[in-house]
Amino acid sequence: MHRRALDSLTPQERAELADLIRDHVTNAVLDEHRGWHQMHGPGGMSGPGSGERFFAFHRNFIGKLEDSLRSQGKNQFVPLPTWNPIEPIPPEFSHPERSTNSPGIALPSWATIAGGTQGSPIFGYTALDQFQSSDELGRALGANFHGAVHNTIGGDMGTFASPRDPIFYPWHAFLDDIWSRWEGLPSPGGGTGGASRCFIATAAYGSELEPPVIFLREFRDDVVLQSRFQKPFGKILNIYYSFSPPIAEQMRKHRLLKYAMKYSLVWPFVVLAKAAALVIRPFVKQK
Numbered sequence: 537m538h539r540r541a542l543d544s545l546t547p548q549e550r551a552e553l554a555d556l557i558r559d560h561v562t563n564a565v566l567d568e569h570r571g572w573h574q575m576h577g578p579g580g581m582s583g584p585g586s587g588e589r590f591f592a593f594h595r596n597f598i599g600k601l602e603d604s605l606r607s608q609g610k611n612q613f614v615p616l617p618t619w620n621p622i623e624p625i626p627p628e629f630s631h632p633e634r635s636t637n638s639p640g641i642a643l644p645s646w647a648t649i650a651g652g653t654q655g656s657p658i659f660g661y662t663a664l665d666q667f668q669s670s671d672e673l674g675r676a677l678g679a680n681f682h683g684a685v686h687n688t689i690g691g692d693m694g695t696f697a698s699p700r701d702p703i704f705y706p707w708h709a710f711l712d713d714i715w716s717r718w719e720g721l722p723s724p725g726g727g728t729g730g731a732s733r734c735f736i737a738t739a740a741y742g743s744e745l746e747p748p749v750i751f752l753r754e755f756r757d758d759v760v761l762q763s764r765f766q767k768p769f770g771k772i773l774n775i776y777y778s779f780s781p782p783i784a785e786q787m788r789k790h791r792l793l794k795y796a797m798k799y800s801l802v803w804p805f806v807v808l809a810k811a812a813a814l815v816i817r818p819f820v821k822q823k
C-alpha cells in the first residue's frame with residue numbers, strides 16, 4: 537500500500553480531511569490509544585509497546601480512521617496521506633497549544649531504501665533493506681525519531697492523548713509507510729514481505745504476532761545473535777531463510793501440513809529454545 541503525501545492535496549482537500557479526522561477522534565478513540573500505551577508503554581527502542589507491536593497497533597488504529605472515511609464515501613483520503621516532519625505542519629491541520637508547527641526533523645537516511653552514511657540506533661544499519669525484521673525496524677525508529685517528532689511538536693502530541701492533534705494520523709501514516717516500504721523489499725529467500733522471516737513458525741501459528749512466534753524472534757535477536765554463537769547460528773539462519781518460504785507457502789495452502797509441522801517441528805523447537813535460552817543467557821554479551 538503506497539500512501540501519498542499530504543502536500544499533494546489541495547488546501548481545500550486538506551481542510552476537509554483535517555475536519556474529518558477531528559470528527560473521528562471521539563473520547564472512545566482517545567481511550568483506545570491511551571489504554572494501549574498505558575498497558576504497553578510509549579514505544580521506544582525496547583519493551584512490549586515497541587518494534588513490530590508498535591507498528592501493528594498503529595496500522596490498525598489508522599485503519600479504523602480509513603474505514604470511517606470509506607463509509608462516508610471519502611475514498612480519496614484512503615490510504616491516509618502522510619506528513620513528513622521535515623515539512624511544516626500544513627495550516628489546515630492547526631491545533632492549539634503546540635510548541636511548534638515546524639519540528640524540522642528529517643527522516644534518517646538509514647530508514648530509506650536508498651540509504652546513506654548514517655547508522656541506525658541499536659543495529660548500525662545504513663539502509664532499509666538491512667533490517668532483518670519488522671521488530672528491528674520499529675525499535676530503531678522508536679529509539680529516537682518517533683518520540684522526537686511527538687515531543688518537539690509538544691502539546692497534546694507530547695502525551696498519550698496525541699490523536700487529539702489532527703497531525704497525529706498523517707504522522708503515523710508516514711511511519712507506517714516506512715514499514716510498508718520495508719515489507720515490499722525482497723527477502724533473501726525470495727518473495728516479499730519478509731516481515732519476521734520466522735516463516736515456518738509464522739505459518740504454523742497463523743500470525744507473526746502470536747506469542748510463540750514473538751518468543752522465537754526475540755530468542756534469535758536478543759539471545760543467540762548476541763551470544764558467542766552468533767557466527768555459526770547466522771550461517772544456519774541463512775540456510776533456513778533459503779528453503780523455508782516455499783514450505784511456509786505450502787503450509788498456508790494445506791491445513792494438514794500446517795498442523796503436522798506445528799506439532800512435530802515448531803512446537804518442540806519452541807520448547808527446546810526456551811530451555812536453550814536458560815543455558816545460553818550467561819554467554820550473552822553484556823551491553
Ligand SMILES: [Cu+2]
Binds near residue numbers: 569573594
Ligand atoms: Cu501511539
